Amino acid sequence: MTKSMHYAIAAIFAVSGVAIASIGVKPIFADLLILSAYYLLLAGSWNLLAGFAGQYSFAHVGLAAAGAYGTAAIVNAFGVSGWLAFLIIPVFTAAIGGLLGLVALRVRGVQLPLITFAFAGAFAVFLAAASDITGGSMGMQLPKLVAGFDRSPYLILSGLLVAAFFVIQNLVLDGRIGLLMQSVRDEEEVARGIGVDIFRIKVYAFMITAGLAGLAGAFYANYVGVLAPSMLSMSEMGMVVAMAVIGGLGHRYGALVGVIVIRSLEHFVRGFGAEYTLVIITAVALLVVLFFREGIIAAVGKRLDRSVQQRRWASAKAS
Amino acid sequence: MSAGADHGTKPMMDQLIVQSLILGLLQGGLYALLAVGLSLVFGILRVVNFAHGEFAMLGSFAAVFAVTSFGMPAWAALIAAAAAGALVALITNVVVLRPIYLSRMRQKGEYTIIATFMLSQFLIAATTVLFGTTYRNLPGLWESNLNFFDYVYLSGNRLVAFSAAIVMIGTLFWIVYRTDTGRAWRALTQSPLGASVVGIDIHKYANYAFLVSGAFAGLAAGLLAPLMFVFPSSGVVALVKAFIVVIIGGMGSIGGALAAGLLLGVVEVMGTIFVASGYTDAYGFALMIAVLLLRPAGLFGKMGRAI
Amino acid sequence: MSVPIEITDLRVAYESDVEILRGVNLCAAANTMTAIIGPNGAGKSTLLKGVAGVAPVTRGEVKLGERRVEGLPTVDLVKAGISFVPQESSVFGQMTVAENLRLGGWHRRSERDWLNQRVQACGALFESIRPYLERKAGDLSGGQQKLVEIARGLVGEPSLLLLDEPTAGLSPVMVREVYRELARLKERRSVTVLLVEQNVREALEVADRVYVLAMGQNDTEGTAEDVSERLESIVRNWMSREGSGVVS
Numbered sequence: 058m059t060k061s062m063h064y065a066i067a068a069i070f071a072v073s074g075v076a077i078a079s080i081g082v083k084p085i086f087a088d089l090l091i092l093s094a095y096y097l098l099l100a101g102s103w104n105l106l107a108g109f110a111g112q113y114s115f116a117h118v119g120l121a122a123a124g125a126y127g128t129a130a131i132v133n134a135f136g137v138s139g140w141l142a143f144l145i146i147p148v149f150t151a152a153i154g155g156l157l158g159l160v161a162l163r164v165r166g167v168q169l170p171l172i173t174f175a176f177a178g179a180f181a182v183f184l185a186a187a188s189d190i191t192g193g194s195m196g197m198q199l200p201k202l203v204a205g206f207d208r209s210p211y212l213i214l215s216g217l218l219v220a221a222f223f224v225i226q227n228l229v230l231d232g233r234i235g236l237l238m239q240s241v242r243d244e245e246e247v248a249r250g251i252g253v254d255i256f257r258i259k260v261y262a263f264m265i266t267a268g269l270a271g272l273a274g275a276f277y278a279n280y281v282g283v284l285a286p287s288m289l290s291m292s293e294m295g296m297v298v299a300m301a302v303i304g305g306l307g308h309r310y311g312a313l314v315g316v317i318v319i320r321s322l323e324h325f326v327r328g329f330g331a332e333y334t335l336v337i338i339t340a341v342a343l344l345v346v347l348f349f350r351e352g353i354i355a356a357v358g359k360r361l362d363r364s365v366q367q368r369r370w371a372s373a374k375a376s
Numbered sequence: 377m378s379a380g381a382d383h384g385t386k387p388m389m390d391q392l393i394v395q396s397l398i399l400g401l402l403q404g405g406l407y408a409l410l411a412v413g414l415s416l417v418f419g420i421l422r423v424v425n426f427a428h429g430e431f432a433m434l435g436s437f438a439a440v441f442a443v444t445s446f447g448m449p450a451w452a453a454l455i456a457a458a459a460a461g462a463l464v465a466l467i468t469n470v471v472v473l474r475p476i477y478l479s480r481m482r483q484k485g486e487y488t489i490i491a492t493f494m495l496s497q498f499l500i501a502a503t504t505v506l507f508g509t510t511y512r513n514l515p516g517l518w519e520s521n522l523n524f525f526d527y528v529y530l531s532g533n534r535l536v537a538f539s540a541a542i543v544m545i546g547t548l549f550w551i552v553y554r555t556d557t558g559r560a561w562r563a564l565t566q567s568p569l570g571a572s573v574v575g576i577d578i579h580k581y582a583n584y585a586f587l588v589s590g591a592f593a594g595l596a597a598g599l600l601a602p603l604m605f606v607f608p609s610s611g612v613v614a615l616v617k618a619f620i621v622v623i624i625g626g627m628g629s630i631g632g633a634l635a636a637g638l639l640l641g642v643v644e645v646m647g648t649i650f651v652a653s654g655y656t657d658a659y660g661f662a663l664m665i666a667v668l669l670l671r672p673a674g675l676f677g678k679m680g681r682a683i
Numbered sequence: 684m685s686v687p688i689e690i691t692d693l694r695v696a697y698e699s700d701v702e703i704l705r706g707v708n709l710c711a712a713a714n715t716m717t718a719i720i721g722p723n724g725a726g727k728s729t730l731l732k733g734v735a736g737v738a739p740v741t742r743g744e745v746k747l748g749e750r751r752v753e754g755l756p757t758v759d760l761v762k763a764g765i766s767f768v769p770q771e772s773s774v775f776g777q778m779t780v781a782e783n784l785r786l787g788g789w790h791r792r793s794e795r796d797w798l799n800q801r802v803q804a805c806g807a808l809f810e811s812i813r814p815y816l817e818r819k820a821g822d823l824s825g826g827q828q829k830l831v832e833i834a835r836g837l838v839g840e841p842s843l844l845l846l847d848e849p850t851a852g853l854s855p856v857m858v859r860e861v862y863r864e865l866a867r868l869k870e871r872r873s874v875t876v877l878l879v880e881q882n883v884r885e886a887l888e889v890a891d892r893v894y895v896l897a898m899g900q901n902d903t904e905g906t907a908e909d910v911s912e913r914l915e916s917i918v919r920n921w922m923s924r925e926g927s928g929v930v931s
Contacts, residue, residue: 062646178612293608343491573766
């Protein structure tokens with residue numbers, strides 16, 4: 058695909074958000090779409106961090122939670138408008154992400170997933186225990202961004218956020234930093250040897266993706282209005298990883314495909330109850346991980362290639 | 377402040393410290409038992425097993441059902457826990473991990489993390505569907521409260537659990553340093569290439585390592601069950617503890633896991649009693665960060681290479 | 684007891700499906716010493732790794748005596764009598780030299796007396812490590828570690844010994860020790876040896892036959908005397924190829 062096509066895809070999302078909002082959909086679909094945007098931001102930025110930069114962090118949902126609680130905190134404490142949070146919070150979480158990046162620089166290879174996993178665990182404990190600030194497991198409330206029950210502003214916002222995500226992703230991947238990120242992922246020592254500034258690249262990768270996670274968190278807080286520590290339970294992180302992996306880790310539209318697959322799956326099997334939904338989704342994700350290691354996009358692509366080749370063969374024989 | 381009051385509080389303080397030190401060590405023994413298998417498997421295969429917590433969780437469920445459904449005695453329940461953990465671990469290695477490290481893909485280490493993480497999510501979800509989210513309890517082996525020197529209070533269950541943990545880790549040390557299996561493990565840990573050229577069967581000894589790893593995790597969970605609760609996502613907390621222990625103790629080090637486990641137990645209990653309760657699980661994280669900043673390879677990093 | 688080895692059209696490719704070894708043929712009679720030489724990237728090490736089961740063989744045959752052995756797991760290859768001493772470090776650093784040697788006889792570990800005697804014998808092969816049998820292998824110098832690996836490779840009384848640049852990075856004294864042992868092995872005629880070497884002259888002195896590889900394929904071959912005589916033109920040939928911009 059050409060560069061302009063990648064931007065066209067971003068534009069399509071921006072337009073379709075407005076279109077869907079103006080046509081109007083059932084509230085249940087609106088909810089599905091709006092929260093899918095949240096997941097796309099998370100899974101997409103995690104894909105950028107893990108799939109492209111090779112930094113497997115399990116603190117990503119934790120960063121979104123930090124963004125969400127941060128939003129609630131500034132709205133409640135300083136009376137700032139929720140809209141302003143979309144600007145402030147990404148900067149705040151990017152700073153936390155930068156710190157994680159510094160940690161990632163100190164450790165080798167597999168230690169990073171362990172440390173970030175422990176960080177997420179400790180952060181969840183902290184949110185639940187610091188109940189005087191966070192409301193503990195009872196939750197933390199904040200006023201709605203738009204009064205009333207009309208979901209159309211959120212639908213428009215969802216489209217814009219997804220578009221913004223793809224624009225940022227395009228800028229990163231098509232720019233120098235994207236190439237350097239991938240060189241760090243593939244051959245860190247070689248990259249260091251040829252003078253790639255590993256320090257900057259890692260910190261940037263963490264900051265950019267953490268900023269996106271914070272954006273997702275701010276959106277979530279403003280939309281849902283009640284925050285509970287369950288927001289950063291490991292099963293949420295599992296969802297995000299599953300989405301990125303199902304589509305294809307390290308593929309530009311991997312997270313998009315993953316979000317579509319999992320969210321539709323969630324929608325269609327929801328009748329069985331939440332527990333069964335989770336079993337089905339995790340089972341599908343596990344099967345993809347075991348049998349289609351490069352994800353659905355690559356698997357379908359290979360099959361298409363093969364059938365195209367076969368057709369060429371057939372036509373060559375016929376002529 | 378009167379001299380009398382001072383006399384009164386100081387021994388009290390000492391007693392509290394002794395009591396919490398003992399409690400912490402007892403708890404820490406179980407953390408070590410939980411983490412040591414994770415460390416063993418990492419040393420041999422360079423695989424961080426994110427499903428390790430679920431070996432423990434399934435072990436504790438096996439113990440509960442052994443007692444409640446089959447009416448087995450408490451000691452038999454522990455054997456059931458170890459057996460269940462070992463079985464799940466073996467299946468994990470053969471079905472999930474072996475195809476990955478036999479493949480020619482890049483970034484195998486990272487991919488095993490993704491695969492075991494997804495497996496862990498699936499096991500939690502499946503257990504939830506099968507058994508529900510009820511918090512279950514398990515009777516211990518020695519249901520009595522003991523009292524030493526008038527001021528040290530301990531439950532018998534804790535003492536049993538700690539002793540069992542120490543015996544098991546001792547046994548593991550014996551296996552590692554005195555048997556052919558241990559020699560093969562050490563060889564694989566120190567040089568995978570060397571192990572391969574002298575003809576050590578990595579699949580066989582990886583299976584053994586997973587059996588031990590799962591059995592220890594299951595047993596640890598079975599021993600912890602009378603002190604805590606049994607529920608499907610209990611493995612997540614267990615995994616966080618185990619990660620903290622292996623990072624502090626050095627990845628791949630058994631001695632390091634033992635020392636770090638005990639340290640973690642003491643720090644948690646001390647923090648809970650002397651700083652603030654409710655944050656128990658966060659003290660370990662703080663300890664881990666401190667260790668990482670001071671000694672990134674872990675407190676026992678050098679020993680780490682020896683298993 | 685030793686065996687002939689016959690390699691036919693051996694191909695090796697790693698993850699990217701780019702063949703590093705592109706069809707190599709090699710024949711060595713039992714109890715002979717064959718040197719394999721060639722420029723960097725010729726596939727010499729990969730050839731040994733393919734035979735030893737450490738690198739993935741994608742096509743071709745390796746016959747050890749009458750037995751096809753390509754693609755077998757290393758465990759079975761070691762049992763079949765193949766011993767591989769790789770170029771990369773492979774000592775068990777936290778174990779003593781004696782423990783390292785003992786692991787060299789892993790596949791026959793139940794034969795205690797035989798193993799003890801082999802460990803003693805192989806521990807005495809090289810003066811530079813003889814005094815240090817109870818030291819941790821990781822505490823020895825790089826050269827000494829290499830000698831430990833070579834000795835470890837001999838403990839199991841292999842019928843086919845694969846040595847990948849055994850003298851790379853060794854001090855002159857140790858290089859002499861290695862070649863003295865190779866000469867001894869040749870004299871005793873008890874093992875077939877494939878020796879990959881950068882030190883072409885030393886290798887030619889001990890070898891019976893020489894194979895020259897270039898760019899993953901056979902370049903030329905002959906008796907040691909024959910290749911010695913033609914050496915200059917062979918090397919000039921490498922140079923011209925590298926000069927021609929062909930990436931090796």
